[in-house]
Structures are given as C-alpha cells and as structure tokens.
Amino acid sequence: MDFKQIEAFVNVVRFKSFSRAADATFFTQPTISTHISSLEKELNTKLLDRKGRTVEMTPHGQKFYQYAVEMVNARAQAIEALDNGDDNLDGVLELQTSTVPGIAFLPEIIRRFTDAHPFTQFYIEMNDSKATVESLLERRGEIGFVGEYVAEPGIEVHEIFHDRPVLLVPGTYETDKDTITLEEMSKLPLIWRENGSATRKSFEDTVASKGFDKNNFRVISRTNDLNMIMRLVANNVGASILSEKTVNKVVRSDEFKVLKIDGFDKLRSFYMITLKNVFLSPVAEAFRKFVLENAEQHK
Secondary structure (H helix, E strand, O other): OOHHHHHHHHHHHHHOOHHHHHHHHOOOHHHHHHHHHHHHHHHOOOOEEEEOOEEEEOHHHHHHHHHHHHHHHHHHHHHHHOOOOOOOOEEEEEEEEEHHHHHHOHHHHHHHHHHHOOEEEEEEEEEOHHHHHHHHHOOOOOEEEEOOOOOOOOEEEEEEEEEOEEEEEEOOOOOOOOEEOHHHHOOOEEEEOOOOOHHHHHHHHHHHHOOOOHHHOEEEEEOOOHHHHHHHHHOOOOEEEEEHHHHHHHOOOOOEEEEEEOOOOOOEEEEEEEEOOOOOOHHHHHHHHHHHHHHHHHO
C-alpha cells in the first residue's frame, strides 16, 4: 500500500467520481482506477461501488476512509512542517455547509483566501445543518459551517457571524409597512424549510418562546432548495422565512419584498465546526485559521 493509492481513494470519495478525481489531481482516469484496484486487491476487500455516473463507498470503504483521510492529512502536515512557509500552499479542501453560510459567508471568504493561495481547490457540499454535521462526523469534509450550536463531544465549535430571520414575500404583496407580525404571518401561505434546517428550527424556537403555536402557520410547501423557494415566492405561491444575509445576497428584483418579523430583533449565531483530535490537511488548517482571523468583521 502506498500513498498514491490512498490519495486516489480519498479523492474519488471526495469527488464521487473517478473522472473528477482525475481532473482534480492531474492524473488520468485509468491511473486512478489502477490505484484503487491495487488498493482493493491488497486489502482483499471492495472499497467502492460504481452506481451510474457516481461512486459510493461500501461499508468497508466507509471504515477505511476515516483512516485514509487521517493518513493523507498527517503526511501532508509532516511535509508542511519541513517547509519554510506556506507561500506555495495548495491542495483540495472539502467543505460541508448549510445554506446560509454557503451563500452569505463562504463565497467572500473563499475569494479572499484564494487571492492569497491561488492553487487551492475547493469541493463544497451544501445541505441543511443536520446533514452537514453528519457528513463531518463521517469524515466527508474537513470543515463544516452550520446555523446552530453543535453539542457533540467530538466537535470543536467556533462562532463566526450573526444574522436574523426575515420574511420573503411576493412583490405583489400589499403593505405599507416594512415589518410583519406573527399574527399576520399566520394568515399567509408559507413555504417551509425541511426538517434539519437550522433557520427553520431557530424560527420555531423563537416563536415558541413568545407563546405562539407554530402549528398556527399554514404551510403549503416544504423544500430545502433555495432556488425553488424563490421561484415559488416570485410566482405568488407563498412567503418564506430566510436569513437576512442570504436575502441580501440573492434578492435583486422587484419580484420580491423583504419584511422584518416583529419581535425578531435578537441576532442568531452561525458556526464553523471541525473534528477534535484529528489531523487537518495543511490547506484545511490554513483556511480554518483564516476564517477565525477574519470572522470578527462578519459578526
């Protein structure tokens, strides 16, 4: 077993494709396939299943992947320690993120990081907060960004920015105010985020703390797809609760109006999460430090 085989396996898992892993590492696809076959033969077990155009890990592959990532990252850290600096920092950084940080925070911070480290490549998977935490625990990503505090003993948590919920309504919605009450909201058809969304959970918790029953709201659709939410709102299907920073990033049209929600003045926190007591790759460690150094201006 050599590191080229292990790195090939890790990259195929990260990119869920032999061809994309080859493109990212500047190897040919046959070379990647040969490394994987040799590794599976040496371990006497199948690590990957091809399913159409995508690739998934077998149960044995899932077990081996956790150790493979550790080996690859520990080797990279050892080599980095012998270098005189990180001017030539490069590598593939796998991030897991929930929707709000993925839209409102990461694009700008990644642009600034790549200005300093132009050879870094990012693989970003966006889901809800619950799935983001689960992926990180399964080593599917080195760093995660979520919209609620994670009370897992094996996860390190850092607060990085604040935000508040607002209501996105169709541009045809008639109002002379920039604020809406919970009572008024309960009369509107709402497009809800699916379970696992920290934005939804935060809203429901706040509503409950104010003595308002969340079941009073009329939910007509549920989806985690932001583009779908916006098209439904634009087409006058309903209104939706989104983060203010997300709305500020994506809404540039008279198809929508943005209303503050009465009583929702308290800012909500968002977090960067990493696994404790594991080796991060040099590029992941550099990015983690960069986020912490620059997070203050986003709060």
